[in-house]
Amino acid sequence: MKNKAYFAILIILFIFQGSFSHAEAKTIDYKSAAFKAVASQFLCTCGCGQDHYECDPNTCSLTKQFKKDLVGMMNKGWDKDKIRKYYLNIYGESILTAPEKSGFSLTAWVLPFVVLGAAALSLFFVIRKWVKKKETGEMIIEETDEKNEVENEIFSSMIDEERKKYL
Amino acid sequence: MYLFANATIYLGLAVSIYSLLIITLGISTQKQKLINSGKGGIIAVFTCAGLAMISLFYLLGTSDFHYQYVVDYTSSDLPILYKLTALWAGNAGSLLLWTFFLSLYMVMIMSSRKMKGNPMVPYVTSILLANAVFFFFILGFVAKPFELSNPVPAEGRGLNPMLQNPGMIIHPVTLYLGYVGLSVPFAFAMAALIMKNMDDFWIKMTRRWTIIAWLFLSLGNIFGGQWAYVELGWGGYWAWDPVENASFMPWLTATAFLHSVMIQERKNMLKVWNISLIIISYALTLFGTFLVRSGVLTSVHAFSNSNLGLYFLVFMGIAVIGSLYVLMSRYNLLKRSAGEFNSFVSKESSFLINNLLLVGAAFAVFWGTIFPLVSEAVRGTKVTVGTPFFNTVESPILLCMMFVMSVCPMLAWQKSTVKNLRKNFLIPAILAVIGMVLMVVLGIQKAWAVIGYGVIILLLITHYLEFYRGVKARRKMTGENPFLALYRLMIKNRRRYGGYLVHLGIAFITMGIIGSQNYDLQTMKTIDLGKSIEIKDYRINYDRLDQKKEGPNDVVFADITVFKDGKKLGSFEPKKIFYANSENEPSTEVTIISSLKEDLYVVLSAWENNGKATFLVKVNPMMDWLWIGSFMIVIGALFAIWNGKYQNITPRYTGVRKEVA
Numbered sequence: 001m002k003n004k005a006y007f008a009i010l011i012i013l014f015i016f017q018g019s020f021s022h023a024e025a026k027t028i029d030y031k032s033a034a035f036k037a038v039a040s041q042f043l044c045t046c047g048c049g050q051d052h053y054e055c056d057p058n059t060c061s062l063t064k065q066f067k068k069d070l071v072g073m074m075n076k077g078w079d080k081d082k083i084r085k086y087y088l089n090i091y092g093e094s095i096l097t098a099p100e101k102s103g104f105s106l107t108a109w110v111l112p113f114v115v116l117g118a119a120a121l122s123l124f125f126v127i128r129k130w131v132k133k134k135e136t137g138e139m140i141i142e143e144t145d146e147k148n149e150v151e152n153e154i155f156s157s158m159i160d161e162e163r164k165k166y167l
Numbered sequence: 168m169y170l171f172a173n174a175t176i177y178l179g180l181a182v183s184i185y186s187l188l189i190i191t192l193g194i195s196t197q198k199q200k201l202i203n204s205g206k207g208g209i210i211a212v213f214t215c216a217g218l219a220m221i222s223l224f225y226l227l228g229t230s231d232f233h234y235q236y237v238v239d240y241t242s243s244d245l246p247i248l249y250k251l252t253a254l255w256a257g258n259a260g261s262l263l264l265w266t267f268f269l270s271l272y273m274v275m276i277m278s279s280r281k282m283k284g285n286p287m288v289p290y291v292t293s294i295l296l297a298n299a300v301f302f303f304f305i306l307g308f309v310a311k312p313f314e315l316s317n318p319v320p321a322e323g324r325g326l327n328p329m330l331q332n333p334g335m336i337i338h339p340v341t342l343y344l345g346y347v348g349l350s351v352p353f354a355f356a357m358a359a360l361i362m363k364n365m366d367d368f369w370i371k372m373t374r375r376w377t378i379i380a381w382l383f384l385s386l387g388n389i390f391g392g393q394w395a396y397v398e399l400g401w402g403g404y405w406a407w408d409p410v411e412n413a414s415f416m417p418w419l420t421a422t423a424f425l426h427s428v429m430i431q432e433r434k435n436m437l438k439v440w441n442i443s444l445i446i447i448s449y450a451l452t453l454f455g456t457f458l459v460r461s462g463v464l465t466s467v468h469a470f471s472n473s474n475l476g477l478y479f480l481v482f483m484g485i486a487v488i489g490s491l492y493v494l495m496s497r498y499n500l501l502k503r504s505a506g507e508f509n510s511f512v513s514k515e516s517s518f519l520i521n522n523l524l525l526v527g528a529a530f531a532v533f534w535g536t537i538f539p540l541v542s543e544a545v546r547g548t549k550v551t552v553g554t555p556f557f558n559t560v561e562s563p564i565l566l567c568m569m570f571v572m573s574v575c576p577m578l579a580w581q582k583s584t585v586k587n588l589r590k591n592f593l594i595p596a597i598l599a600v601i602g603m604v605l606m607v608v609l610g611i612q613k614a615w616a617v618i619g620y621g622v623i624i625l626l627l628i629t630h631y632l633e634f635y636r637g638v639k640a641r642r643k644m645t646g647e648n649p650f651l652a653l654y655r656l657m658i659k660n661r662r663r664y665g666g667y668l669v670h671l672g673i674a675f676i677t678m679g680i681i682g683s684q685n686y687d688l689q690t691m692k693t694i695d696l697g698k699s700i701e702i703k704d705y706r707i708n709y710d711r712l713d714q715k716k717e718g719p720n721d722v723v724f725a726d727i728t729v730f731k732d733g734k735k736l737g738s739f740e741p742k743k744i745f746y747a748n749s750e751n752e753p754s755t756e757v758t759i760i761s762s763l764k765e766d767l768y769v770v771l772s773a774w775e776n777n778g779k780a781t782f783l784v785k786v787n788p789m790m791d792w793l794w795i796g797s798f799m800i801v802i803g804a805l806f807a808i809w810n811g812k813y814q815n816i817t818p819r820y821t822g823v824r825k826e827v828a
Contacts, residue, residue, distance in 0.1 A: 029690055049408060054401050056400075058773030097555055099538065099552060108534070109560065112530060154644060
């Protein structure tokens with residue numbers, strides 16, 4: 001009896017599985033944050049230069065099918081990393097909108113900061129050299145008061161203005 | 168007409184070669200007569216470029232399909248405005264526009280009252296003439312604007328619908344004015360080096376040129392973004408496309424240059440760096456042109472593939488190697504007057520950090536743009552470097568830049584002491600932190616947004632204090648009323664206060680970017696007639712779907728009524744336009760309902776015979792701030808360069824060579 005009940009439940013589940021997944025598929029908006037996280041990883045190859053999140057499924061048949069496939073995978077419970085891996089295995093890195101953060105592609109991410117860091121370090125040493133040069137050359141000028149600096153500028157501009165009257 | 172139009176190009180080439188040679192000869196023999204002849208030649212070059220422009224305008228305006236360019240980019244039913252602006256829709260026409268601007272700038276420099284008797288002028292014009300020779304050569308032998316069509320078609324192919332937008336009329340023009348404008352300070356820098364003039368005369372003479380070029384570059388980018396927003400129907404304004412990057416890179420380095428020249432003017436330092444920056448900026452404008460014309464990278468903006476890119480690459484190579492050679496040959500002279508710093512914490516240091524970040528940001532954009540080529544060369548795999556990369560890499564760099572921008576005005580020249588720092592930054596910092604806490608409490612909890620807005624608060628306060636203190640000091644000395652004091656304070660130091668206005672504009676733009684990137688909402692739904700879409704506080708009722716004729720074009724439109732919080736905002740009509748003579752996808756006309764808080768962005772995406780329609784609906788927060796900030800940038804830059812009563816001093820030439828001018 002128990003086995004029959006299990007069997008009946010299995011049959012019911014089998015019959016309605018399409019409806020369940022269909023109902024689930026309907027809930028995924030192509031412009032939802034969840035879909036964005038998945039679809040924005042992949043580049044549409046129709047030539048629009050956009051990712052599969054941005055590309056309009058009403059004008060691009062390629063993204064229409066791709067979006068459907070993505071929804072299918074999301075309905076299966078695949079997360080964005082698993083979906084990414086799946087497509088990466090098929091198409092390689094060229095399907096992604098940004099380089100991988102491993103292997104040679106890591107240099108794309110790291111190099112700007114390495115260069116910036118090295119330049120910052122060099123700048124530090126250059127300024128230190130200039131400051132030292134100044135310190136050894138003469139006494140440090142007394143602190144400049146910002147307020148006085150502004151007043152001096154205004155004052156000198158007024159003198160300039162007066163001076164021009166007699167030129 | 169064919170003979171006349173082509174004659175303008177070939178004559179332009181011949182005269183520019185003549186002028187270049189005769190001026191060079193004049194310089195080497197020190198004969199003013201030869202220089203004057205060359206100057207006459209420059210006017211002839213300008214006339215040739217101007218007549219070529221008029222000829223092409225005429226052919227486009229009259230739809231003369233005997234000419235391939237007219238066939239390729241217009242059709243007889245195109246509105247006259249777009250017929251004319253099709254001049255810069257293609258390779259040859261846009262290069263003609265470039266050449267025209269270049270020759271215009273040459274004439275302006277040559278005939279400027281301030282340049283009278285300036286011995287740098289022959290050197291500057293010869294450098295610009297070398298550019299003109301290259302462009303006329305391209306127009307004469309590679310991208311010919313006056314090539315005949317064979318056979319002559321009855322109708323042209325029409326203008327790409329996406330280019331039929333007011334934004335596209337202005338965007339390329341402003342961008343080219345910026346690109347070509349940067350060649351002027353470059354030419355002055357090279358002239359100063361060749362003449363062994365190691366002072367800052369060239370910087371002072373080109374100060375306004377550089378700001379104008381920078382302003383046009385800014386405008387080019389802004390108009391491009393605005394066009395993308397209203398025309399492309401994806402709801403964004405910047406996609407980090409290689410061609411967008413190509414115009415952003417010289418903007419970054421030119422911004423760095425505008426700041427670092429202040430150190431040279433004040434402390435007679437950074438001479439090598441400033442010249443390097445202007446060389447880089449100039450080279451980047453050529454690099455951008457190479458990217459657009461070569462088809463080496465995939466871009467939605469690129470012109471059709473041609474071998475033009477190779478010519479630009481070679482020209483860029485010659486220009487960069489030549490200028491580096493000149494720089495190196497004068498290196499010892501430039502290094503001779505290396506200055507000193509009083510302290511690590513000073514306005515000077517902050518300018519250097521500003522330069523580091525701006526050039527760092529430019530390098531990151533450059534690296535990201537060329538990485539697909541690098542990857543292909545190294546591994547044989549062409550990768551895509553898109554928005555996720557640039558957003559991740561650029562955000563922290565540009566945020567640091569904003570921070571430096573907010574503290575720099577309050578730092579003293581020479582040395583800021585702890586007392587000075589405490590006095591200037593304690594209250595702004597506390598207020599910024601309070602602002603950040605309030606944001607978190609009110610629900611803005613994304614880290615980048617909170618930090619970004621915190622920095623913007625700091626920037627707004629420090630800039631307010633800078634104006635406040637200036638007015639206060641002025642009132643103390645003159646007893647003027649606050650508004651008069653503010654007015655006089657600003658007009659007597661236009662560069663400084665114009666710069667601050669630009670800073671405020673950048674702050675507003677950043678507010679818009681952070682808001683629209685982090686808190687946008689969107690949905691795409693297919694609905695029946697009479698149904699509605701709800702997003703945030705908005706309800707969009709779909710009332711009608713219909714079609715009509717607009718001139719030769721077919722238009723499909725939806726009538727929608729928009730409500731916010733139950734209150735009717737009005738009826739609108741998002742549509743798709745099917746352009747006659749166009750095989751492209753229909754063009755999108757979006758509905759944008761703007762407010763300071765947010766934009767509601769509605770696109771009619773698709774429809775079915777039974778009346779069902781698909782809409783893309785977006786809520787983009789703070790978009791208006793982006794445009795307000797852009798407007799402020801323009802106001803600030805114009806204010807800085809305005810030739811007012813107090814800015815009419817021409818620097819005195821004190822260089823070594825003075826023989827011919």
